[in-house]
Amino acid sequence: MGLLIGDIDENRVCHILAVIVLQRSDKQVDRVEISPEQLSAASSQAENLAHQLQRPMRVVGWYHSHPHITVWPSHVDVQTQAMYQMLDEGFVGLIYSVFNEKKQTRENRIQLTCFQSINQSPEGEPPQYMRLEVPLYIVPKDHISRPCLDSLVDLPRIISEEEEEAYTKTTQIPNMDLVAKIQNGSVYSKALCHFMDVLTGPMMQSLENRLAYNNERQSQLELEKQQLLKLVEERGHKSDLKSTSV
Known part of the structure; x- marks a missing residue:
């Protein structure tokens, strides 16, 4: 939400x-x-x-x-x-x-x-x-805006804080027996592992894939830049030769 x-x-x-x-x-x-x-x-x-x-x-x-x-x-x-x-x-x-x-x-x-x-x-x-x-x-859009990226990265923290808050409330219950404490701790640990499996892991993989795509795209643009600069230099050289011959 x-x-x-x-x-x-x-x-x-x-x-x-x-x-x-x-x-x-x-x-x-x-x-x-x-x-x-x-x-x-x-x-x-x-x-x-x-x-x-x-x-x-x-x-x-x-x-x-x-x-x-x-x-x-x-x-x-x-x-x-x-x-x-x-x-x-x-x-x-x-x-x-x-x-x-x-x-x-x-x-x-x-x-x-x-x-x-x-x-x-x-x-x-x-x-x-x-x-x-x-x-x-x-x-x-061909990119993720910085505000949206910040919200995406912040999502695991928020969900983890929800679980931590719920677990902290159980620790404040007076006279809770040892078995119940162990059970609550296990449920909390299981929830965190579940989030890492279904949320944090896929999100990290998605961001790594996007980073790899951006690096490849940057290399392509650098190559196009060099080709354009070479083309400009060649045309400039031809222009200088024509001026000299006139």
Whole structure:
């Protein structure tokens, strides 16, 4: 889960340029909560990004994942989105459906939706919010921006801190027997090993592959540069010969 950073232009098009990954304050499977402190800190971070990128930047939305289930927002998601739109009518929500396999083919698919909330109740009656799907366009890039790279690298730390916080709470339980302490320590160690296996390891491999690609691309560009410089030198030499003959 996290917040989306960008800006909204005069045509009410929301441009998402960076994300801020947040530590979950509530780990219930049916809800995502962002504390006021996290929202305030994200606003400050957006101001810093605006200074770095020399363009307007602010918190324009939020995102979270739906592991193993449909991409569509739950009634809690719709209510949460409606609350944010009371503060900013341009606020949007993104949901990623991940680890959601097709039963027939066992194909793992990733789905994405962008939505807002709309009140369907007549005026004067209690609000009944529904999902309003927002068109979403992904603009291809040949590189990862520094803000997005920083968020990606920060993800293992945030997840590890979540597990550490949960484990620390168990150590503060009075009169816990030795077997329970060993069990809690084992669960904590297993969780950290699991994150290294499914998150940190693949992320490091991906970054190493990108580094290798960038190095190869740099070598190609250096070769093209030398060829162009040689071509310019040859044409300059021919021009000098023509001037001398005249």
